[in-house]
Every structure is written in C-alpha cells, then in structure tokens.
Amino acid sequence: MDPMVAHLAAALRRHNRRAAEATRLQLRAALHVGPVRRGPKGVAGGAIITTRRMVDAPAVKRRVAETGADLAFVASDFVFDTVITPAPGLVDPARYTRVRVRVKETSAWAWLMLEGGKSRLRAV
Numbered sequence: 119m120d121p122m123v124a125h126l127a128a129a130l131r132r133h134n135r136r137a138a139e140a141t142r143l144q145l146r147a148a149l150h151v152g153p154v155r156r157g158p159k160g161v162a163g164g165a166i167i168t169t170r171r172m173v174d175a176p177a178v179k180r181r182v183a184e185t186g187a188d189l190a191f192v193a194s195d196f197v198f199d200t201v202i203t204p205a206p207g208l209v210d211p212a213r214y215t216r217v218r219v220r221v222k223e224t225s226a227w228a229w230l231m232l233e234g235g236k237s238r239l240r241a242v
Contacts, residue, residue, distance in 0.1 A: 119149065120207025123191050127209075127233035130188040134234065144182060148172040148228075150194040168194065171221035172228050178217060181232060188234025192217070198229040 126145070134142045150172065152165025172178070172192040182190045193202055193214070203211050214229040 119197075119201060120205070120209065123189075123231070124208035127189045127191075131234050134188050144186075144188060144190075146173045146178060146182065146190040146192070148192040148194075149197050151197060168224060168226070171224045172219050172226075174221050175217065175219040175228070176221075177219070178230055181217070181230060185232055186235030187232035189232070191231045191233070192219075193229045193231075195227050195229070202229070 126147075130143055130145060137143070148169045150165050150169040152163065152168070154161050154163040154165055156162075172194065175192070178190055178192055181187070198211070198214065202209075202214070209231060214231045217228055217230045219226045219228045
C-alpha cells in the first residue's frame, strides 16, 4: 500500500492546484481484504461489498464535505491493524481517524485518512 496512497494524494493535489473548480477531482477509496470470487457480472464476495460500503459510509462522505479533501482513503480495521500500523510508510498512522461504517447490513469500524483541502486543519 505504501507509497501508493501518498503518491495518489500528491497527484490529486497537483491536479487540483491547477484545475478550475469545475474540473477539480475528489476521490474516495477503500481497502479491505477477504475472499473474492468471479461471478457472472465480475468479481463478487463479502470483501467487495464491505469495501464499497466503507467508501459510501455517511461518516466518510460527511468528513469529505466538511474538509473539501482531495482524497479520502478508508482502511478496514483489519488492514489498519495488520498493514498500516506495523509498517508505517509515507503516511503516518496517526493521520488516520476511526470512523463508524453504517451502510445497509454493515456496521463496522474503519480508519479514515483525509488529504488536501482543509483536512489537515480538522480537529480529531
């Protein structure tokens, strides 16, 4: 994962610095792990559904709207505990805040990192 998230944030920041408001980009991305299988319409499985719900969580959307962040990266509890925390890279794990993901049948904790906009000014 490292240094992908930091490089993606930098690319969005560069683009948005030069872009007109109408062409500014905001990206919400998420990472979770679990079994995935090929289905009739592409990939399927609980991990895919959970990842999509992390991106769509009202708490994530609200934080992006409040901060105008260029990038919202959401990591599942498992990914944060087993990948991000033990092997910090260009993004310090302290930059992540815990958020509740409540979408349809999913109710879980995840970790949100915001980059760009007013995201560094937010209170945690």
